[in-house]
Amino acid sequence: MAETLLTNPGASPAPAAGLRGFADDWSSDQRAFKNVSWGKAMMWIFLLSDTFIFSCFLLSYMTARMSTTVPWPNPSEVFALTIGGHHIPLILIAIMTFVLISSSGTMAMAVNFGYRRDRVKTAVLMLVTAALGATFVGMQAFEWTKLIMEGVRPWENPWGAAQFGSSFFMITGFHGTHVTFGVIFLIAIARKVWRGDFDVERRGFFTSRKGHYEIVEIMGLYWHFVDLVWVFIFAFFYLW
Amino acid sequence: MVDVPYDARADAPPAEVPEVELYHPRSWWTQYVFSQDAKVIAIQYSLTASAIGLVALVLSWLMRLQLGFPGTFSFIDASQYLQFITMHGMIMVIYLLTALFLGGFGNYLIPLMVGARDMVFPYVNMLSYWIYLLAVLVLASTFFVPGGPTGAGWTLYPPQAVLSGTPGQDWGIVLMLVSLILFIIGFTMGGLNYVVTVLQARTRGMTLMRMPLTVWGIFTATVMALLAFPALFVASVMMLFDRLLGTSFFMPALVEMGQQMKYGGGSPILFQHLFWFFGHPEVYIVALPAFGIVSDLISTHARKNIFGYRMMVWAIVGIGALSFVVWAHHMYVSGMHPKFGFFFATTTLIIAIPTAIKVYNWVLTLWRGDIHLTVPMLFALGFIITFVNGGLTGLFLGNVVVDVPLSDTMFVVAHFHMVMGVAPIMVVLGAIYHWYPKVTGRMLDDWMGKFHFWVTFLGAYLIFFPMHYIGLLGVPRRYHDIGEAAFIPSSTHTLNAFITVMALIVGFAQMVFLFNLVWSLFKGRPSGGNPWRATTLEWQTPETPPGHGNWGKELPVVYRWAYDYSVPGAAQDFIPQNQPRATPAVQGAAP
Numbered sequence: 001m002a003e004t005l006l007t008n009p010g011a012s013p014a015p016a017a018g019l020r021g022f023a024d025d026w027s028s029d030q031r032a033f034k035n036v037s038w039g040k041a042m043m044w045i046f047l048l049s050d051t052f053i054f055s056c057f058l059l060s061y062m063t064a065r066m067s068t069t070v071p072w073p074n075p076s077e078v079f080a081l082t083i084g085g086h087h088i089p090l091i092l093i094a095i096m097t098f099v100l101i102s103s104s105g106t107m108a109m110a111v112n113f114g115y116r117r118d119r120v121k122t123a124v125l126m127l128v129t130a131a132l133g134a135t136f137v138g139m140q141a142f143e144w145t146k147l148i149m150e151g152v153r154p155w156e157n158p159w160g161a162a163q164f165g166s167s168f169f170m171i172t173g174f175h176g177t178h179v180t181f182g183v184i185f186l187i188a189i190a191r192k193v194w195r196g197d198f199d200v201e202r203r204g205f206f207t208s209r210k211g212h213y214e215i216v217e218i219m220g221l222y223w224h225f226v227d228l229v230w231v232f233i234f235a236f237f238y239l240w
Numbered sequence: 241m242v243d244v245p246y247d248a249r250a251d252a253p254p255a256e257v258p259e260v261e262l263y264h265p266r267s268w269w270t271q272y273v274f275s276q277d278a279k280v281i282a283i284q285y286s287l288t289a290s291a292i293g294l295v296a297l298v299l300s301w302l303m304r305l306q307l308g309f310p311g312t313f314s315f316i317d318a319s320q321y322l323q324f325i326t327m328h329g330m331i332m333v334i335y336l337l338t339a340l341f342l343g344g345f346g347n348y349l350i351p352l353m354v355g356a357r358d359m360v361f362p363y364v365n366m367l368s369y370w371i372y373l374l375a376v377l378v379l380a381s382t383f384f385v386p387g388g389p390t391g392a393g394w395t396l397y398p399p400q401a402v403l404s405g406t407p408g409q410d411w412g413i414v415l416m417l418v419s420l421i422l423f424i425i426g427f428t429m430g431g432l433n434y435v436v437t438v439l440q441a442r443t444r445g446m447t448l449m450r451m452p453l454t455v456w457g458i459f460t461a462t463v464m465a466l467l468a469f470p471a472l473f474v475a476s477v478m479m480l481f482d483r484l485l486g487t488s489f490f491m492p493a494l495v496e497m498g499q500q501m502k503y504g505g506g507s508p509i510l511f512q513h514l515f516w517f518f519g520h521p522e523v524y525i526v527a528l529p530a531f532g533i534v535s536d537l538i539s540t541h542a543r544k545n546i547f548g549y550r551m552m553v554w555a556i557v558g559i560g561a562l563s564f565v566v567w568a569h570h571m572y573v574s575g576m577h578p579k580f581g582f583f584f585a586t587t588t589l590i591i592a593i594p595t596a597i598k599v600y601n602w603v604l605t606l607w608r609g610d611i612h613l614t615v616p617m618l619f620a621l622g623f624i625i626t627f628v629n630g631g632l633t634g635l636f637l638g639n640v641v642v643d644v645p646l647s648d649t650m651f652v653v654a655h656f657h658m659v660m661g662v663a664p665i666m667v668v669l670g671a672i673y674h675w676y677p678k679v680t681g682r683m684l685d686d687w688m689g690k691f692h693f694w695v696t697f698l699g700a701y702l703i704f705f706p707m708h709y710i711g712l713l714g715v716p717r718r719y720h721d722i723g724e725a726a727f728i729p730s731s732t733h734t735l736n737a738f739i740t741v742m743a744l745i746v747g748f749a750q751m752v753f754l755f756n757l758v759w760s761l762f763k764g765r766p767s768g769g770n771p772w773r774a775t776t777l778e779w780q781t782p783e784t785p786p787g788h789g790n791w792g793k794e795l796p797v798v799y800r801w802a803y804d805y806s807v808p809g810a811a812q813d814f815i816p817q818n819q820p821r822a823t824p825a826v827q828g829a830a831p
Binding site for chain 1: 473
């Protein structure tokens with residue numbers, strides 16, 4: 001079947017749906033994912049690899065938490081703030097999560113305007129996303145400072161299993177690094193959008209490849225991934 | 241047949257991807273040093289990997305000298321012996337074989353074999369090499385830091401890896417972990433390129449099922465590496481924190497030198513799970529490219545199509561998938577629940593099925609073929625023999641009851657050297673003899689090549705075959721000096737001395753090979769573009785060595801699979817993949 005498609009392009013019918021179409025794509029020449037650019041394919045595969053990294057971190061943390069013989073500190077208590085006399089559990093984390101999820105929304109709007117080649121709106125929305133991301137990292141820095149002031153260290157803490165501090169700093173730190181890199185790239189790409197690099201297909205400084213608005217969507221894939229990972233960290237670390 | 245006017249090229253599917261403009265080097269630096277050309281990056285990878293591999297080879301001689309003639313070489317003490325073992329293993333598995341197969345052969349062959357002009361993101365590809373080089377330099381620097389390299393064994397098992405009884409506790413282990421983290425970052429950059437190039441940048445007519453098995457092997461191994469290296473990355477980061485910050489991810493409560501250490505509550509077994517979730521796929525990350533390459537060598541030099549191409553592809557993919565669910569067979573003596581042992585023994589034995597399919601198919605490809613005993617073919621045959629040998633002892637070690645008494649004996653050393661040391665190296669060497677003419681335009685010297693093969697093959701057999709017997713006697717591995725023990729007969733020492741002499745002889749043969757590589761570069765017989773009369777695309781380039789962009793003005797169009805050798809009725813005994821059919825293809829014809 002693939003043979004006829006290959007040798008008679010004129011007669012090739014409209015792409016088949018479902019499994020049939022999947023099989024056709026994978027048995028065709030040139031590209032396995034039709035209409036997916038190299039950059040987008042590369043980002044997806046990178047994210048798959050990165051998923052394994054975060055999974056290993058989270059599984060290791062869960063192993064430590066389940067096998068510990070001393071009590072695990074209660075996250076609701078540890079991550080509580082007293083605001084205006086009220087003791088509210090997990091309030092900072094809730095706000096952080098809200099900020100990061102909101103940034104996914106602005107990122108999605110930026111991608112939309114990018115495809116409409118609306119230079120200004122795209123750039124502004126990307127900068128808003130970057131600002132929300134930076135806010136998230138800032139609040140994380142606040143949270144780290146607070147815990148360190150209370151005596152939490154990677155090797156010990158006042159409330160129980162030492163692995164609490166180790167896992168906390170390692171996992172949120174690794175995720176925070178992802179967010180920070182995202183913010184840097186968001187600003188860099190927003191600058192290019194603003195300057196109109198993608199309208200004139202200006203060549204990149206390092207790669208000397210022509211730039212396209214698609215990079216906004218690729219950036220968006222990364223950003224949504226970082227948000228999604230946070231949801232898992234939120235669920236497994238703070239809510240457990 | 242010839243007089244049918246039929247333009248196959250016009251009948252091929254239209255190009256889907258517009259041509260991407262290549263980065264054109266503007267100076268000597270960007271052409272040869274900071275090059276974005278996959279072929280230059282491939283050679284950089286290969287030379288760096290070979291250089292650090294030579295260090296590992298010398299380390300193996302030092303270990304063998306100590307084992308063969310204990311007490312004679314006073315400059316090798318017990319700590320150094322452990323350091324040599326660790327560095328030898330780590331370099332050979334990761335910095336030599338993984339880098340050479342994927343970074344070296346992958347970079348050179350993938351774009352040429354699938355008909356692309358370069359990797360999809362040449363700049364990222366270049367970064368990959370430079371980070372790899374940095375990782376190698378960090379690794380090599382451990383020889384010169386206070387305390388020397390780590391002596392924890394290549395598996396780096398905690399808690400001993402970070403305790404003061406292990407050599408290299410100050411700097412060695414830290415730099416080793418940093419180097420591994422760098423290697424993984426660098427590899428990911430390259431690996432993403434290889435995968436996307438195979439999936440999204442093939443030329444017109446090149447379907448996945450027309451790709452040479454070399455590409456299938458490298459591609460599958462790269463996908464596996466992208467999924468397996470994360471576990472090593474995480475384990476390295478966590479152990480680095482244990483060592484530097486005093487966390488207790490892997491460290492249980494310990495008493496050292498009469499002092500209670502500040503560690504407590506960590507799980508050494510967790511490290512073993514993470515390590516082997518990487519470590520077992522790693523075996524196949526090294527083996528699958530070898531499987532692929534050897535299939536092409538056998539088919540080309542036996543002038544016969546590969547037997548069961550589709551089965552070969554599915555076997556590669558199947559082995560790749562299965563290798564992620566067998567990791568705990570390295571941990572039978574770790575105190576794991578026996579039911580897990582049963583599960584992992586079962587999956588381990590199941591993986592023997594696709595592997596056996598591959599071996600049968602290689603042999604059936606040879607069956608009644610027009611076998612040319614060229615140097616690449618000799619190495620391919622050597623591979624089959626050593627691989628079958630190593631695979632059979634794998635069946636021993638895959639079973640829990642047999643593994644437990646054999647665990648940590650020289651039998652294990654003999655097994656994995658046969659199956660993932662000697663066997664893939666045979667393929668590496670055969671592949672170098674096979675593709676050297678394409679890379680340099682000159683043939684390697686045949687006489688020196690045959691000398692190299694026979695000494696290496698017979699020598700490697702004489703090194704590792706007797707080692708099985710030593711292991712069955714119960715001689716443990718990683719011992720600086722086995723000394724006098726009731727269960728070790730004195731003839732074992734004679735055998736050890738013999739093995740050492742053979743190791744030095746095999747090492748000498750590698751020097752002949754290195755001389756051959758340099759000598760042939762200048763004095764070798766000019767090879768022409770396709771000296772082996774092979775079908776795959778890399779032999780059909782307009783220039784040899786291939787120029788920047790590989791294909792001149794127009795990309796090749798592929799009309800057939802990679803194995804049209806000795807086709808009845810054809811003018812030659814091979815038909816290149818880009819040779820059009822004389823008539824429109826008939827529906828349902830073979831690929």
